[in-house]
Amino acid sequence: MPKAHRYEVLDDHLAPRWSPPGVDRERQAIRMRALQGLSNDIAEGFRRRDELMAALDSTHSLSRRDMAAATGLSRGRVDQIIREVTELNPRLELNRRSS
Numbered sequence: 001m002p003k004a005h006r007y008e009v010l011d012d013h014l015a016p017r018w019s020p021p022g023v024d025r026e027r028q029a030i031r032m033r034a035l036q037g038l039s040n041d042i043a044e045g046f047r048r049r050d051e052l053m054a055a056l057d058s059t060h061s062l063s064r065r066d067m068a069a070a071t072g073l074s075r076g077r078v079d080q081i082i083r084e085v086t087e088l089n090p091r092l093e094l095n096r097r098s099s
Contacts (some may be wrong), residue, residue, distance in 0.1 A: 007047045009040045052079060052084035 011038070014036060016028040049071065057063040068075045 007043050009043055010036045050081050050085050051089075053083050054089070057082050058086075 014029060014032045016025050016032065019025050019028060023082050053071075056067065057064065062070075064078045067073075067076055068078045071078070073081075
């Protein structure tokens with residue numbers, strides 16, 4: 001199973017918990033949403049990368065060694081990600097066996 005936080009998207013209901021004197025709470029909320037949006041983009045990027053690696057592996061389109069070089073990950077980490085994604089999406093494993 002992938003780590004729970006890797007693909008976690010944060011909700012949109014943010015409000016500052018602490019406001020320094022003289023700081024506008026609405027501006028704080030806007031900044032919090034900007035940070036949250038970036039974090040959600042990261043989670044989405046990991047999910048897309050991981051699914052693409054699993055799809056490439058299932059069709060034998062790119063070696064795991066080349067995936068590692070392209071992503072800056074170790075070969076072992078690529079293996080682990082592909083295994084985790086395949087466990088979540090068994091159709092990828094069926095495609096791999098039939099090709």
